[in-house]
Amino acid sequence: xxxxxxxxxxxxxxxxxxxxxxxxxxxxxxxxxxxxxxxxxxxxxxxxxxxxxxxxxxxxxxxxxxxxxxxxxxxxxxxxxxxxxxxxxxxxxxxxxxxxxxxxxxxxxxxxxxxxxxxxxxxxxxxxxxxxxxxxxxxxxxxxxxxxxxxxxxxxxxxxxxxxxxxxxxxxxxxxxxxxxxxxxxxxxxxxxxxxxxxxxxxxxxxxxxxxxxxxxxxxxxxxxxxxxxxxxxx
Amino acid sequence: xxxxxxxxxxxxxxxxxxxxxxxxxxxxxxxxxxxxxxxxxxxxxxxxxxxxxxxxxxxxxxxxxxxxxxxxxxxxxxxxxxxxxxxxxxxxxxxxxxxxxxxxxxxxxxxxxxxxxxxxxxxxxxxxxxxxxxxxxxxxxxxxxxxxxxxxxxxxxxxxxx
Numbered sequence: 001x002x003x004x005x006x007x008x009x010x011x012x013x014x015x016x017x018x019x020x021x022x023x024x025x026x027x028x029x030x031x032x033x034x035x036x037x038x039x040x041x042x043x044x045x046x047x048x049x050x051x052x053x054x055x056x057x058x059x060x061x062x063x064x065x066x067x068x069x070x071x072x073x074x075x076x077x078x079x080x081x082x083x084x085x086x087x088x089x090x091x092x093x094x095x096x097x098x099x100x101x102x103x104x105x106x107x108x109x110x111x112x113x114x115x116x117x118x119x120x121x122x123x124x125x126x127x128x129x130x131x132x133x134x135x136x137x138x139x140x141x142x143x144x145x146x147x148x149x150x151x152x153x154x155x156x157x158x159x160x161x162x163x164x165x166x167x168x169x170x171x172x173x174x175x176x177x178x179x180x181x182x183x184x185x186x187x188x189x190x191x192x193x194x195x196x197x198x199x200x201x202x203x204x205x206x207x208x209x210x211x212x213x214x215x216x217x218x219x220x221x222x223x224x225x226x227x228x229x230x231x232x233x234x235x
Numbered sequence: 236x237x238x239x240x241x242x243x244x245x246x247x248x249x250x251x252x253x254x255x256x257x258x259x260x261x262x263x264x265x266x267x268x269x270x271x272x273x274x275x276x277x278x279x280x281x282x283x284x285x286x287x288x289x290x291x292x293x294x295x296x297x298x299x300x301x302x303x304x305x306x307x308x309x310x311x312x313x314x315x316x317x318x319x320x321x322x323x324x325x326x327x328x329x330x331x332x333x334x335x336x337x338x339x340x341x342x343x344x345x346x347x348x349x350x351x352x353x354x355x356x357x358x359x360x361x362x363x364x365x366x367x368x369x370x371x372x373x374x375x376x377x378x379x380x381x382x383x384x385x386x387x388x389x390x391x392x393x394x395x396x397x
Contacts, residue, residue: 006383014357014382016364045390049255049358052339056251062264065246068271069239192272205268 004028004035013042063212064205067153067166070142119150119172120185129176129183137165137176137183141230143223154212154220155229163234164215166208168192175211178234187211238278242271245288248360252292255355256299258344266302270295292360292370296352303348342392350385353378358386 004025011017012025029035119133129137136150145151153166164177172191176183189207221229254263273294281290343351356367368378
């Protein structure tokens with residue numbers, strides 16, 4: 001019994017022993033209740049851990065992650081996290097969005113909008129997409145945008161009518177909705193290229209998802225609906 | 236199958252791994268999201284024919300280690316960790332996650348990083364010792380001794396109920 005150490009017992013539970021060693025350890029365990037108890041303890045621990053984390057694998061993955069992987073041709077419907085989590089997300093996002101809006105309108109947008117190549121212009125008191133952002137919103141399909149500098153996430157109809165699209169770029173990400181012949185920016189958050197800490201990048205995504213959730217009516221467009229909407233001039 | 240759809244297929248497992256490394260679910264999803272972004276940027280480094288899940292586990296684990304270092308720096312700079320629990324919350328999302336923290340979450344979080352990642356890969360993700368050692372870049376002997384110590388600690392932390 002003395003040559004059976006903890007590592008061997010654990011390897012038995014983990015199914016890592018070769019046939020000969022396994023038989024030897026199993027025999028020793030069968031002859032020694034103290035060893036058997038330790039094996040049982042390790043089995044229970046393994047089971048408890050794997051049971052504890054197993055439900056995560058069954059959950060629908062968050063929409064932000066899906067949107068990230070959505071360049072493969074089809075647009076997967078928003079998978080919603082558990083309701084309570086989603087609600088608290090939306091609230092946090094709304095607060096954060098207003099903060100971000102205050103910040104950009106106070107500091108950033110003035111500069112951005114004074115430059116004709118910036119993504120946003122102020123027209124009649126509203127933030128309107130211009131330049132590369134406007135043309136991405138006009139023409140780019142989420143299903144075909146291999147290396148575009150601005151990526152379209154989801155296209156969807158908003159409550160009350162009209163198309164909206166989420167976008168993600170190096171400098172800014174956000175959501176814009178069709179207004180007349182242009183795109184009114186509903187939300188602007190720092191883009192994927194800002195900051196190296198992953199927390200910052202992904203909290204922007206959560207905010208964008210919260211905005212989408214507040215605006216969206218029904219499901220996001222699939223590739224065919226998106227293409228049809230583009231052909232129809234997003235009306 | 237495209238790179239993206241392959242990632243989508245293993246995403247549920249990646250989220251699970253992220254959750255087992257992180258202190259709570261919200262942190263886990265942040266980590267998972269960051270790992271996806273990194274993988275998309277570094278897709279040229281992925282060698283078709285090798286295992287995408289192992290590659291992703293490695294990316295995620297490295298991000299998590301880096302984040303842990305910067306969090307430790309921040310904790311030393313600003314406040315003890317306990318104080319940090321009560322200040323600077325990112326809103327109700329965090330608090331909800333804290334309330335839901337279970338015994339297993341707490342016990343896992345109490346482990347040293349090197350033991351937690353070994354436990355997560357083998358006991359939660361079900362990798363073989365060889366696969367886990369490759370993901371972590373350590374010899375098999377190192378992996379097994381971390382598993383032995385980590386399990387001992389978990390059994391102690393979780394008490395008789397383990």
